[in-house]
Amino acid sequence: MRKRIKPLALLLFFACFILYIVISKHQLDLQNRQAQTKKSQVSQVTTKKKKEETPSDEPEEELLNKPIVDLSGWQLPSEIDYDTLSTNISGAIIRVHSGAQAKKENVATHLNGLDKSFATHIQEFQKRGIPVAVYAYIAAGNIKEMEKEAESFYKASAKYHPTYYWLDVEEKTMSDMNAGVEAFRAKLESLGVKNIGIYIGTYFMEEHSISTDKFTAIWIPTYGNDDGYYNAAPNTEQDYDLHQYTSQGQLTGFSHYLDLNQLSTLKDQTATYQKLFTVPKENQ
Numbered sequence: 001m002r003k004r005i006k007p008l009a010l011l012l013f014f015a016c017f018i019l020y021i022v023i024s025k026h027q028l029d030l031q032n033r034q035a036q037t038k039k040s041q042v043s044q045v046t047t048k049k050k051k052e053e054t055p056s057d058e059p060e061e062e063l064l065n066k067p068i069v070d071l072s073g074w075q076l077p078s079e080i081d082y083d084t085l086s087t088n089i090s091g092a093i094i095r096v097h098s099g100a101q102a103k104k105e106n107v108a109t110h111l112n113g114l115d116k117s118f119a120t121h122i123q124e125f126q127k128r129g130i131p132v133a134v135y136a137y138i139a140a141g142n143i144k145e146m147e148k149e150a151e152s153f154y155k156a157s158a159k160y161h162p163t164y165y166w167l168d169v170e171e172k173t174m175s176d177m178n179a180g181v182e183a184f185r186a187k188l189e190s191l192g193v194k195n196i197g198i199y200i201g202t203y204f205m206e207e208h209s210i211s212t213d214k215f216t217a218i219w220i221p222t223y224g225n226d227d228g229y230y231n232a233a234p235n236t237e238q239d240y241d242l243h244q245y246t247s248q249g250q251l252t253g254f255s256h257y258l259d260l261n262q263l264s265t266l267k268d269q270t271a272t273y274q275k276l277f278t279v280p281k282e283n284q
Contacts, residue, residue, distance in 0.1 A: 067261060068093065073107070087253075093164075096153055098139075138180070143180060166219060167185060170199075199220070199244075201220065246259070
């Protein structure tokens with residue numbers, strides 16, 4: 001004869017079973033919520049880190065107010081605290097080619113005209129998030145040499161994906177200087193360069209009839225008192241994007257004088273900064 005199960009014991013069994021299911025479900029829900037919270041926190045940290053590491057599409061006013069430096073091999077990497085200097089600038093323009101005037105090797109330049117320090121300058125600034133453009137000093141004596149130097153300038157610069165290629169035009173080295181400058185520019189363009197600007201003084205431009213029509217940006221030097229500070233906008237009717245305002249600038253991170261530049265105050269500086277210091281998509 002089977003032993004009869006008491007109703008009270010059966011009721012107690014089912015009550016315990018239901019309680020076990022409820023507790024288990026509660027613990028599972030709690031674990032799921034904790035997992036979701038942790039995932040959300042990780043996502044927020046990752047997003048914040050990406051925002052900190054990726055330059056904003058819209059440069060802030062504080063950044064736009066910082067100067068832009070141009071450096072050559074004469075500014076020795078061993079004398080630069082790149083960490084500190086990078087916090088005080090919004091961009092850098094680095095000389096890559098010093099032109100045909102390099103008759104002999106010196107501390108700044110190789111015999112082939114390439115600067116000795118350009119690669120170090122570019123890499124040190126880029127790894128600290130500073131956008132970098134490049135420039136070449138124009139000094140060839142004929143069209144063929146202009147094209148050869150343009151090609152050398154491009155080959156040395158291209159792998160670093162500079163935001164702009166600038167021609168530094170300061171002296172007359174051939175009878176038709178305008179033709180020489182155009183030959184250099186056209187060669188860069190034929191190699192695929194889109195952003196090509198010219199650095200030139202307004203007096204030199206007028207005296208030698210240098211056309212700027214085919215350049216996509218203009219950079220002019222006017223120093224005012226040349227006391228290391230920005231004194232005033234250039235007194236010129238020439239349209240320009242960048243103004244070199246002193247050769248006596250001083251910034252923490254380098255103990256010698258620097259050329260300092262700022263965006264034209266006559267234009268939308270945010271748009272100009274993006275124009276001069278954004279790498280073209282085709283060059284990325």
